[in-house]
Amino acid sequence: MEIIFIFVAFICGLAIKMAGFPPLIGFLLAGFALNFFGYEANANLETLANLGITLMLFTIGLKLNVRDLYKKEVWIGSILHTVIWITLVNIVLTSLLWLGISVFSQLSLLHSTLLAFALSFSSTVCIIKILEESGEIKTRHGKVSVGILVMQDIFAVLFMVFATGKIPSLWALLLPLLFFAKPIINKILERVGHGELLPLTGFMLAMGGYELFELVGIKGDLGALMVGMLLAQYSKAAELSKSLMSFKDIFLIGFFLNIGFTALPTVELVAVSLLLCVFIPLKFLLFFKIFTWLKLRARTAYLASLVLSNYSEFGLIVIALMVNIGVMDTQWLVILAMALSFSFVFTGIVYRNSHNQYNQFKHILKRFENPVRLPEDDYIQPKNAEILVLGMGRVGKGAYAALNAISGNKVWGMDADPVRIAKLQHQGLQVLVGDGEDIDLWDNMELSKIQLILLALPSIKDICNITEQLQHANYTGKIASIARYEDEIQALLNAGSDKVFNFFTEAGTGFAEESLQLLKPTVVDN
Structure with a gap:
C-alpha cells in the first residue's frame, strides 16, 4: 500500500472519528477522494483487502457456535427474508421503469432479479466491525445477526457455483475429514504459546483453509470461516482471535479503500445509488417482522434488524461476476459501490444510538412481540x-x-x-x-x-x-x-x-x- 494511501486513510478516519462516527466511513471517503485525484488501486492493495476479509471470516468462525445456525430464527429467517425481499424489490424496480431513468429502462426481469438478489445481502465487514466495537458480538441479537450473515454467505457461494458453472470437485466430499484434524491443530496451538507465533499460526490456519477450499472448487472465504468454526470451542480460540484483531483491522482498510477505487460516478449514478438506499428501511421492516414472527423479543428483533440494514460487499461480487460474463452493464458496479458506501454511513450513524432508540420506542415495538417466548429469552x-x-x-x-x-x-x-x-x-x-x-x-x-x-x-x-x-x-x-x-x-x-x-x-x-x-x-x- 502506497504511503499516500495510508496518510489519506488516516486523515479521513481521524476526522470521521472526531465527528463521532465509525472510522470505516472515513476509509470509504478516502478511497473516493484518492480516486478523484487520479490514484488507482494496485495489486498490493487488493491483496491486503482480500487478506483482511479472509482474516475477518476466520475470526468470525472462532466466535461462532455451529448450533446457533440450527435455530429457526437464523435459517428460516434468512431464507424468508431473501425470498420476500427479491419479490418486493423486483416489483419496485419494475415500477421504476416509468420514471424514465435510463439505467432502469435497460433492466430486464433477469437483471432486476439479479440486482434484487445482490441487494439482499448485508455487509459482513460492516456489521462485524460494529458489533465488535460495541462488544455485542456474543449477545443474543449479535449472534442472530452473525448467523444470518453466515447463511447469506452460503447463499452467495451456491449462487457463484450455479452462475459460473464451476462445480466443486469430487475431492470436496473429503472436506468433512477436517474434523479429525482438530486435535492436531489444538496441539499445535498449545505448543506455540502466547507470543508472536500465535498470530502467525492464525494466519496459517486462515489462509490454509482459504487455499484448501479453493483447490476443491469452493469459495476460499468459506474455507477460512469453516476452519475458524472448527476451533471455536477450543479454550485458546478467544486469545487467537484477539491476537489477529489488529492485523485484521489494518488489512480491512485496504478493502474500504478498494471500494472507492471502483469508479468515479456521474450525478445520475449517484442519484440512482441514493434511490436504491430508499430500500434500506424496507430491509429493516422485513427483518423485524420476520424476527418477531419467529418469536424473538422486540429488542432482539429491533437491534438485529437495524444492524443488518445495509448492503454488502458480496452484492458487489455478484454484480462484478455478472459484469464479467456480460450479463450486466459496468455502470451497475459503480451504482452498487456507491449504494454500499451510503448504507455503511447509514448503519454507522443509526446504530450507535440504537439502545436509546429502543428505550424511546419500546412501547410501540413491543406491540409486535409474540406473547410466546423462546426458552433462551426468558x-x-x-x-x-x-x-x-x-x-x-x-x-x-x-x-x-x-x-x-x-x-x-x-x-x-x-x-x-x-x-x-x-x-x-x-x-x-x-x-x-x-x-x-x-x-x-x-x-x-x-x-x-x-x-x-x-x-x-x-x-x-x-x-x-x-x-x-x-x-x-x-x-x-x-x-x-x-x-x-x-x-x-x-x-x-x-x-x-x-x-x-x-x-x-x-x-x-x-x-x-x-x-x-x-x-x-x-x-x-x-
Missing part, C-alpha cells in the same frame, strides 16, 4: 442477590471469587455469552445469561435488594451504556467499574459510576499487598 431472577458482577471474564471471575468468599450466595455473576455462562455453571458458580445494555432485563429484575453492581467489562462505551440503562430502571444501589486507561476514569464517573478502578494500577496494588504477606512471619520473628 428472564432469570438472581435469588437473594445483593451483589451482581457483570462480565465474567478473567477480571470479573476474579472479583466474583473474592466477593463470594466474603458474602457467599449473595453474589451473582452475569455475562452475555451463554457458552461462557454454561461452563461457569458447570463449575458450580452462581451465574446467569444477560445483556447489561438490555433495559427490558433490568425492568424485569428485582433491583431493590441489589446493593452493588460491578461492571467488569473491557469497553468504556459498554459500561456507560449499562450505567444509563440502570438509571432508566431506577436502580438506587452503588456501581463500581473498571478503567483500562487513566483518561477513562473521569468519563466513567461522569456517566454514573460511584467508584472506578484503574485496571493496571489496582492489579499492581493487589500484587504488592499479596506479596507483603510473605514478609509477615519474618517481621513477627524479629
Whole structure:
C-alpha cells in the first residue's frame, strides 16, 4: 500500500472519528477522494483487502457456535427474508421503469432479479466491525445477526457455483475429514504459546483453509470461516482471535479503500445509488417482522434488524461476476459501490444510538412481540442477590471469587455469552445469561435488594451504556467499574459510576499487598 494511501486513510478516519462516527466511513471517503485525484488501486492493495476479509471470516468462525445456525430464527429467517425481499424489490424496480431513468429502462426481469438478489445481502465487514466495537458480538441479537450473515454467505457461494458453472470437485466430499484434524491443530496451538507465533499460526490456519477450499472448487472465504468454526470451542480460540484483531483491522482498510477505487460516478449514478438506499428501511421492516414472527423479543428483533440494514460487499461480487460474463452493464458496479458506501454511513450513524432508540420506542415495538417466548429469552431472577458482577471474564471471575468468599450466595455473576455462562455453571458458580445494555432485563429484575453492581467489562462505551440503562430502571444501589486507561476514569464517573478502578494500577496494588504477606512471619520473628 502506497504511503499516500495510508496518510489519506488516516486523515479521513481521524476526522470521521472526531465527528463521532465509525472510522470505516472515513476509509470509504478516502478511497473516493484518492480516486478523484487520479490514484488507482494496485495489486498490493487488493491483496491486503482480500487478506483482511479472509482474516475477518476466520475470526468470525472462532466466535461462532455451529448450533446457533440450527435455530429457526437464523435459517428460516434468512431464507424468508431473501425470498420476500427479491419479490418486493423486483416489483419496485419494475415500477421504476416509468420514471424514465435510463439505467432502469435497460433492466430486464433477469437483471432486476439479479440486482434484487445482490441487494439482499448485508455487509459482513460492516456489521462485524460494529458489533465488535460495541462488544455485542456474543449477545443474543449479535449472534442472530452473525448467523444470518453466515447463511447469506452460503447463499452467495451456491449462487457463484450455479452462475459460473464451476462445480466443486469430487475431492470436496473429503472436506468433512477436517474434523479429525482438530486435535492436531489444538496441539499445535498449545505448543506455540502466547507470543508472536500465535498470530502467525492464525494466519496459517486462515489462509490454509482459504487455499484448501479453493483447490476443491469452493469459495476460499468459506474455507477460512469453516476452519475458524472448527476451533471455536477450543479454550485458546478467544486469545487467537484477539491476537489477529489488529492485523485484521489494518488489512480491512485496504478493502474500504478498494471500494472507492471502483469508479468515479456521474450525478445520475449517484442519484440512482441514493434511490436504491430508499430500500434500506424496507430491509429493516422485513427483518423485524420476520424476527418477531419467529418469536424473538422486540429488542432482539429491533437491534438485529437495524444492524443488518445495509448492503454488502458480496452484492458487489455478484454484480462484478455478472459484469464479467456480460450479463450486466459496468455502470451497475459503480451504482452498487456507491449504494454500499451510503448504507455503511447509514448503519454507522443509526446504530450507535440504537439502545436509546429502543428505550424511546419500546412501547410501540413491543406491540409486535409474540406473547410466546423462546426458552433462551426468558428472564432469570438472581435469588437473594445483593451483589451482581457483570462480565465474567478473567477480571470479573476474579472479583466474583473474592466477593463470594466474603458474602457467599449473595453474589451473582452475569455475562452475555451463554457458552461462557454454561461452563461457569458447570463449575458450580452462581451465574446467569444477560445483556447489561438490555433495559427490558433490568425492568424485569428485582433491583431493590441489589446493593452493588460491578461492571467488569473491557469497553468504556459498554459500561456507560449499562450505567444509563440502570438509571432508566431506577436502580438506587452503588456501581463500581473498571478503567483500562487513566483518561477513562473521569468519563466513567461522569456517566454514573460511584467508584472506578484503574485496571493496571489496582492489579499492581493487589500484587504488592499479596506479596507483603510473605514478609509477615519474618517481621513477627524479629
